[in-house]
Amino acid sequence: TQLLEQSPQFLSIQEGENLTVYCNSSSVFSSLQWYRQEPGEGPVLLVTVVTGGEVKKLKRLTFQFGDARKDSSLHITAAQTGDTGLYLCAGEPRAGSYQLTFGKGTKLSVIP
């Protein structure tokens, strides 16, 4: 079973600060996704990264896929209270499997 470890587990920061959360594995994934989940709702896809070394930006969020496709990071610039939520990374172990292995998530709280 391919596992994804996310760190930190919890993060509480002030509005306007920058932060980075990490998603690591000893296994290679064909693609990796980041989701955000708010209380009482299902996860919502933020981004999919496919190529090793790939960097994608979504407004103030920057996602990076490691060169070896075993790890990923999410960097948020100037966090806002609306960024509060559970950030989940999920990897597809084999291309075409249409399955995802999820990490346990990083619970982010942005304090005004």
Added chain:
Amino acid sequence: EAGVAQSPRYKIIEKRQSVAFWCNPISGHATLYWYQQILGQGPKLLIQFQNNGVVDDSQLPKDRFSAERLKGVDSTLKIQPAKLEDSAVYLCASSLRGTYNEQFFGPGTRLTVL
């Protein structure tokens, strides 16, 4: 475009009782997933359907859990009998094959087993 619908949103039962959850995926999505999300953890795949056929149910506790997707559209997940450790959020997701496995999730059903 309507999202993934799930019902009920909340359910409280006593151990050894039965419970069923319903999911209606996004129209045209051939792949449907049921996940279990225990508090403080990420979603864990229980079963994956492609149309009305099961692709993977290796993590479904088949002695008490069952799922079906008749006609390849909506799906039901049943637990009989429930145990205390089944308390979790049950998420349904669907995806359109041909994409990078982008999954669309419903709001989930929060099950509490007393």
